[in-house]
Amino acid sequence: MSLVTLQRIRSAGEQLAGIVRRTPLEHSRGLGEQCGSEIYLKCENLQRTGSFKLRGAYVRLLGLSAEQREAGVVAASAGNHAQGVALAASLLGTRSTVFMPEQAPLPKVAATQSYGAEVRLRGAVLEETLGAAREHAERTGAEFIHPFDHEDIIAGQATVGMEILEQLPEVRTIVVAAGGGGLVGGIAAAVKAQRPEVRVIAVQAEQAAAWPGSLAAGRPVRLTGTQTMADGIAVAEPGPVTYAHVSELVDDVVTVSEEALSQALLLCLERAKLMVEPAGGAAVAGLLEHPERLVGPSAAVLSGGNIDPLLLLQVIRHGMTSAGRYLSLRVRLPDQPGALAALLAELGRLAANVVDIEHSRISGALGLGEVDVEISLETRGPEHREHVVAQLEATGFTVVAKR
Structure with a gap:
């Protein structure tokens, strides 16, 4: 070839x-x-x-004959190719139909429509969407615009x-x-x-x-x-x-x-x-x-x-989690006044920033007089992340799970 x-x-x-x-x-x-x-x-x-998709789409559409452009073009895409074909077709005065998966993100659907394409949602996965687009091309005579080949x-x-x-x-x-x-x-x-x-x-x-x-x-x-x-x-x-x-x-x-x-x-x-x-x-x-x-x-x-x-x-x-800058913990506390405040004070001393927190008394794993606290923290990196956990345990807090 x-x-x-x-x-x-x-x-x-x-x-x-x-x-x-x-x-x-x-x-x-x-x-x-x-x-x-x-x-x-x-x-x-x-x-x-x-x-980058507009580059290839425009060159491809520009290479069509007058008869092919008159028949319109069809594409299948979850996003970027759809938008490239839609804009290229609008710039060249060609009608475009773009098939997208049924669960395609709404912003991508709206963007493709804004560039002038008729969007049809078909299929749970892209392979099904591609099949629908090819069937449309065979039935209508529209030119199928492959995303890469x-x-x-x-x-x-x-x-x-x-x-x-x-x-x-x-x-x-x-x-x-x-x-x-x-x-x-x-x-x-x-x-x-x-x-x-x-x-x-x-x-x-x-x-x-x-x-x-x-x-x-x-x-x-x-x-x-x-x-x-x-x-x-x-x-x-x-x-x-x-x-x-x-x-x-x-x-x-x-x-x-x-x-x-x-x-x-x-x-x-x-x-x-x-x-x-x-x-x-x-x-x-x-x-x-x-x-x-x-x-x-x-x-x-x-x-x-x-x-x-x-x-x-x-x-x-x-x-952030992969970079060691985000830490989720489940800490078991005694169900008594001041226990949560003590945990938060220790986290403050360790310079861990609390993103969100959930306090739960309902769990089959809990003993009488215990509560679980699910807490998400922002940390400065992997070393700080491990330091926070180690210091909590050294201070006497029970860390049940971390991720």
């Missing part, structure tokens, strides 16, 4: 001029200190629609790589989140055609990592299931087009834990002042878990910033 050429990528760049934003490449001192390497962040989370999509996403080389000519390593492989395959195509010595590293969530097995088998291999907070890269099987690009051009594929994904999101928010979704911060998670793979200067692509506010709250808490 032929790969996307540098000429095609440059053409895509010309097609996207005035349509997409040339996103900034920001130096990150904090990440550099943690990784022991000079780090820059390519901020596709600041792109129109909040992710098409040369025009790859050429559009490759323009991210072109921009990185222009913004940071001395770059030695580029780290990119990988789901279906359209973004990392495109970036690798752009980079290797001009600077073959630059390393391109793909990052996958451990619980949705289709690429390691596929590359080992020499062909796309389907996962039996995916379960990760990084739903934007939870792709069960690469496509043949993206497989050809990734297998030939990408230097390395690494996986990251759910804890690293949540810590990456928290770090981007606190240190870089940038909002990312879990998939959008996967490249940063790759930096944190695999700093030994880097040859600096390195660029990490923040691929998207569309995150549901409720999920954001959960991920921040998960990230």
